[in-house]
Amino acid sequence: MHCVPIKNQGSGSVFVLYSIHNVMKAEKVLKTEEIPFDTIPVPKEISPDCGMAILTASTDKPRARRVLTENGIDIKGIYLKTTSGYDESGFESGREIMNDTKQLRLTQTVTGSG
Amino acid sequence: MEAGSIIYLDHAATSFPKPDAVKQAVLDYLDRYSANPGRSAHSLSLEASRSLFDARETIADFFHVNDSRKVIFTRNVTESLNLAIYGMLREGDRVVTTSMEHNSVMRPLRDLEERGIIRLTVVPSSPEGFADIPGIARAMDSGPVRLLVVNHASNVTGTLVDLARVSELKGSAFLLVDAAQTAGSIPIDLASLEVDLLAFTGHKALQGPQGTGGLILKTGKEPLTPLMRGGTGSHSEFEQQPDFLPDRYESGTPNGCGFAGLAAGIHVVEERGVPAIREHEKLLTERLLSGLLGLDRVLVFGPRDPEKQTAVVSIQIRGMSASDVGFQLDREFAVCVRTGLHCAPAAHRTIGSFPQGTVRISMGMTNTMDDVEAVVEALTCIVSR
Numbered sequence: 001m002h003c004v005p006i007k008n009q010g011s012g013s014v015f016v017l018y019s020i021h022n023v024m025k026a027e028k029v030l031k032t033e034e035i036p037f038d039t040i041p042v043p044k045e046i047s048p049d050c051g052m053a054i055l056t057a058s059t060d061k062p063r064a065r066r067v068l069t070e071n072g073i074d075i076k077g078i079y080l081k082t083t084s085g086y087d088e089s090g091f092e093s094g095r096e097i098m099n100d101t102k103q104l105r106l107t108q109t110v111t112g113s114g
Numbered sequence: 115m116e117a118g119s120i121i122y123l124d125h126a127a128t129s130f131p132k133p134d135a136v137k138q139a140v141l142d143y144l145d146r147y148s149a150n151p152g153r154s155a156h157s158l159s160l161e162a163s164r165s166l167f168d169a170r171e172t173i174a175d176f177f178h179v180n181d182s183r184k185v186i187f188t189r190n191v192t193e194s195l196n197l198a199i200y201g202m203l204r205e206g207d208r209v210v211t212t213s214m215e216h217n218s219v220m221r222p223l224r225d226l227e228e229r230g231i232i233r234l235t236v237v238p239s240s241p242e243g244f245a246d247i248p249g250i251a252r253a254m255d256s257g258p259v260r261l262l263v264v265n266h267a268s269n270v271t272g273t274l275v276d277l278a279r280v281s282e283l284k285g286s287a288f289l290l291v292d293a294a295q296t297a298g299s300i301p302i303d304l305a306s307l308e309v310d311l312l313a314f315t316g317h318k319a320l321q322g323p324q325g326t327g328g329l330i331l332k333t334g335k336e337p338l339t340p341l342m343r344g345g346t347g348s349h350s351e352f353e354q355q356p357d358f359l360p361d362r363y364e365s366g367t368p369n370g371c372g373f374a375g376l377a378a379g380i381h382v383v384e385e386r387g388v389p390a391i392r393e394h395e396k397l398l399t400e401r402l403l404s405g406l407l408g409l410d411r412v413l414v415f416g417p418r419d420p421e422k423q424t425a426v427v428s429i430q431i432r433g434m435s436a437s438d439v440g441f442q443l444d445r446e447f448a449v450c451v452r453t454g455l456h457c458a459p460a461a462h463r464t465i466g467s468f469p470q471g472t473v474r475i476s477m478g479m480t481n482t483m484d485d486v487e488a489v490v491e492a493l494t495c496i497v498s499r
Contacts, residue, residue: 018358019348020152021183024167041155048351052155072181074358 013061015054016076029071121449125478139378143371152347169377178305183359184331191294192218194313194329201338207260210253213464214239214268217457243273259287266296270461271416272426281308322376395425405490428472447492
């Protein structure tokens with residue numbers, strides 16, 4: 001398996017990315033950086049998109065975020081997953097994250113915050 | 115006829131036989147995880163997605179592209195060229211190309227020209243197939259040009275085009291390169307070339323299965339309209355096509371097993387090394403040329419210089435049609451070549467072989483000197499009758 005499963009999946013940081021390509025790229029770079037993660041379906045509470053997302057331990061969130069942005073992976077948003085659901089206070093808009101990174105998308109819209 | 119006894123010299127059409135690793139990769143994909151990549155959330159779909167991602171990364175590394183999202187998968191180089199041409203050109207645009215182009219370039223351009231959408235300048239190449247660099251420069255200087263289209267090598271004569279020199283002429287135009295005949299047999303470094311769009315096929319010198327190709331975008335911001343729109347597995351809540359790469363240009367289920375095979379083919383090519391393959395093919399071409407140039411009734415087209423062409427040599431035999439020569443080579447000597455116009459009527463007009471066409475002998479990395487000796491011997495026999 002490519003993924004290193006994290007033990008406590010009850011909580012963590014959910015990275016929602018644009019396209020399966022970005023998720024695959026995220027798997028590759030997180031594996032290289034030895035940051036434990038799992039690849040999970042995008043939770044329906046976050047977005048109706050039928051794609052995949054990356055789940056890391058909350059403590060790894062800053063490092064994972066840095067690694068992803070350094071590798072040019074567009075982040076749609078980061079959510080805090082708790083045992084009771086998805087904490088809105090943990091949400092970070094992709095727009096803020098991506099401000100200082102190069103983008104390949106022709107236009108940018110951030111969706112899926114609800 | 116036993117497959118092993120056939121001498122296959124039609125690599126410019128498609129490479130054969132494919133490496134064992136390619137066959138194994140296709141089989142593994144079909145056997146182990148042939149789910150729909152990027153669509154479902156289960157483990158097999160994810161494995162299929164990883165396979166497709168690995169293929170994209172392999173191709174990006176091979177051509178020295180810094181971000182594999184800029185590698186757009188297509189069915190073949192024709193689709194890649196159509197995406198670039200129809201995707202970019204608008205009413206009133208001017209296009210410059212050469213007379214050595216394949217119909218996968220000519221037909222889309224002539225279609226747009228005949229419908230009054232673009233103005234097209236076709237710069238005649240030399241009878242050996244060499245691009246007329248000063249002629250291209252004049253065409254580029256005679257008004258705003260949107261797109262400059264050239265092949266990296268002719269599929270008829272193998273004549274190579276100096277991409278570095280051509281790219282110096284492009285000015286504000288986009289440069290589209292048709293690398294069907296060179297990707298895998300001639301080094302291509304996109305990090306050092308000013309090529310905006312590179313169209314390649316997977317099933318020739320890259321050793322992949324048929325049904326694989328791609329278009330590589332230099333920046334990813336080139337103003338291209340998709341050829342097709344549809345399901346991408348992303349942005350599924352929207353009825354509009356996503357605008358990010360590669361999904362913007364890739365709708366529908368991809369050729370997952372084909373691209374797994376292509377990645378394996380590229381690894382085989384990398385292991386041997388493109389420069390080593392090029393040297394090998396130059397030696398084969400040199401021997402073929404020297405054998406052919408000594409034969410009566412044989413007219414050899416193209417540069418007649420292994421340094422200036424790929425391992426492709428076109429000939430005619432005086433007093434015989436190209437198809438008769440090809441038929442005799444096939445039936446009597448078990449030698450496979452391609453005859454006729456090779457989907458490039460303009461190129462044949464340029465070199466003076468239209469409409470009868472030529473016998474095209476095209477070699478690949480799997481050919482040996484014995485194969486070349488055998489075709490020279492067969493042609494010696496045919497011309498002596």
